[in-house]
Amino acid sequence: MSSCTIRNVRPWGGEPSDVTVVAGRISAIAPHNPAAAVTGTVVEGRGRLLLPSFSDVHVHLDSTRLGLPFREHTGGPGVWTMMLNDRNNWRNAETSIGERAETTLRMMIERGTTRVRSYAQVDVDCGLERFEAVAAARETHKDRAEVKIIAFPQAGLLLEEGSAQVLEEALKAGADVVGGIDPCSLDRDPVRHLDIVFGLAEKYQLPIDIHLHEAGELGHFSADLIAERTRALGMQGNVTISHGYPLWGVSDAHTRKLIETWAELDISTATVAPGTGAKLPLAELAAAGVRVGLGEDGQRDYWSPYGNADMLDRTWQLAFTNGFRADELIEHALAVATLGGASILDRSTPRLRSVADRPGTQVSDVASFVLVPGDSVSAAVMERSSDRTVLHNGHVVADQLTLV
Numbered sequence: 553m554s555s556c557t558i559r560n561v562r563p564w565g566g567e568p569s570d571v572t573v574v575a576g577r578i579s580a581i582a583p584h585n586p587a588a589a590v591t592g593t594v595v596e597g598r599g600r601l602l603l604p605s606f607s608d609v610h611v612h613l614d615s616t617r618l619g620l621p622f623r624e625h626t627g628g629p630g631v632w633t634m635m636l637n638d639r640n641n642w643r644n645a646e647t648s649i650g651e652r653a654e655t656t657l658r659m660m661i662e663r664g665t666t667r668v669r670s671y672a673q674v675d676v677d678c679g680l681e682r683f684e685a686v687a688a689a690r691e692t693h694k695d696r697a698e699v700k701i702i703a704f705p706q707a708g709l710l711l712e713e714g715s716a717q718v719l720e721e722a723l724k725a726g727a728d729v730v731g732g733i734d735p736c737s738l739d740r741d742p743v744r745h746l747d748i749v750f751g752l753a754e755k756y757q758l759p760i761d762i763h764l765h766e767a768g769e770l771g772h773f774s775a776d777l778i779a780e781r782t783r784a785l786g787m788q789g790n791v792t793i794s795h796g797y798p799l800w801g802v803s804d805a806h807t808r809k810l811i812e813t814w815a816e817l818d819i820s821t822a823t824v825a826p827g828t829g830a831k832l833p834l835a836e837l838a839a840a841g842v843r844v845g846l847g848e849d850g851q852r853d854y855w856s857p858y859g860n861a862d863m864l865d866r867t868w869q870l871a872f873t874n875g876f877r878a879d880e881l882i883e884h885a886l887a888v889a890t891l892g893g894a895s896i897l898d899r900s901t902p903r904l905r906s907v908a909d910r911p912g913t914q915v916s917d918v919a920s921f922v923l924v925p926g927d928s929v930s931a932a933v934m935e936r937s938s939d940r941t942v943l944h945n946g947h948v949v950a951d952q953l954t955l956v
Contacts, residue, residue: 555579556946557590558921561597563913564883565929568599573919576945581915595941595948597923601932603886604912605920605942606863607667607893608660610794610822610847612704613689614672614682616656618851618861620646625857631738631765635706638854639677649682653689656851657697659861662953664922666697666944667894669761669822669847671704671731674722676714683722696949700897702761704731709748710739716748723756732762736774743777750781759790761822767798772806775799775813782817789818789899794847796821801830815840820896824849825870834874834884838904845893846870846885863889864924864936871933880907882930887911919946 556573561584563569568584582588615638617623627637645652660668670690672683683703690699703722709715709732723730732749735742753760766774775793782791793814800807811833814821820843823832837844848866851859871885884907891911895901902911911917923941926932942950950956 554946555592556595556919556943557592558595558597558602558923558943559590560584560586560599561602561923562599563602564910565601565926569602571602571913573946576919578913578915578917578919581913595923595943597941600923600925600939600941601929602913603922603924603929603932604890604894605667605922605944606665606889607845607891607897608665608847608863609667609669609792609845609893609896610824610849611660611668611670612673612850612853613653613656613668613670613686614649615642615853615855616652616851616859617645617853618659618859619652619655622852622857627855631734634855641854648685650685650688653685654692656861657689657693657699658955660863661693661696661942662950662955663862663864664924664940664942664950665861665863666920666942666949667897668697668699669702669729669893669897670699671702671706672722672727673706674703674718675705675707676712676718677707679718680722680725683725683727687726695947696944696955698897700728701726702729702731703727704763705733708733708739709745710741719748720752723752723758728758730756730758730760732760734764734766734774735762735777736770737766742774746777746781750785750787753787753790754785759792760787761792761794763794764796765798768802771796771799772802772810775810779813779817779819782819791817792820792822792896794822795824795826797823797826797829797832800832807833807836811836811840811842814842818843818899820845822847822893822896823870825866825873827873831874834888835881835907838884838906838909841903841905843892843895843903844888845896846889847893862936864933868933868936879928879930882933883910886929886933920944
């Protein structure tokens, strides 16, 4: 079995330690001893923090222009209008969609992300072209990152004939998750939309991830319908509601009910730390045991000029948009960005149970890490140094923002 010793690192900002990895998992953590003899591969930590690698559970690898010249934003308001803007432009980029997906995934790994759940748009316009591009990028980096693909009906399932059929074709082709989007405001028929999404999930025994941008009572109505389906079909632990940012500003009663329902049914949520809308009640969600993950969304694409493939930057954004100042809360933002997302990808991964949870660096844990300098975890989030070493399953896959 392969072994690796990561010398002189500080797990979650603790005391200097030497971490031994065997067969991709932590086998021992001991106080740092410069004179200790080691076998196998040695990774010099140089006193840096040892943190779990990032988990981006809401990214569109098929919607990216990273690495290309910056372009003027041409999108308009609303999901449908923005979708059409993307549809009218994505084929005309300077490089192919496959090259763009691979470049963005590479940049994510170089910056510390080794767990990914990516959307791949499937509709009557693009067919499986975008799905195949994401699948090819996953294959290129299969030894550097774990990538799950969501077959995502960005244009809805009912507005264009044949949309549901293309979604099913992607599932047959190997998609890992069934996607859905705004069953009321986009498709305007939540029963039929959710019949398709949950029906395909049941048929292919796959989890579900639904984009929900709907505001106010309408958003809660859709969330209630999703919860009802989850309960009726016994899909507890297999449903994620992504975005959902308008859900949290309706009333305290609505928020309490939503948290209680999601905790009961193990419905998870993925946020992109938006700068608008009500703050996500992260502490309350953790206390209830609701799984919360973080993602970067589209990356400098035809929807938005934002994004740089760096989940440490997005962790800072999560802390900033929630007004976090206390070290404990900033560290919780990092926990959400790392093992919080991992618990969505793999439900056997323990969920965060409080803002004080610091998982992922104990004996028997998977040895996927990012080493980064900082006087403390909060300092590392604020400073976001480029001095990073990235390990996936006990192997160094990137160093100083470059693949190895």
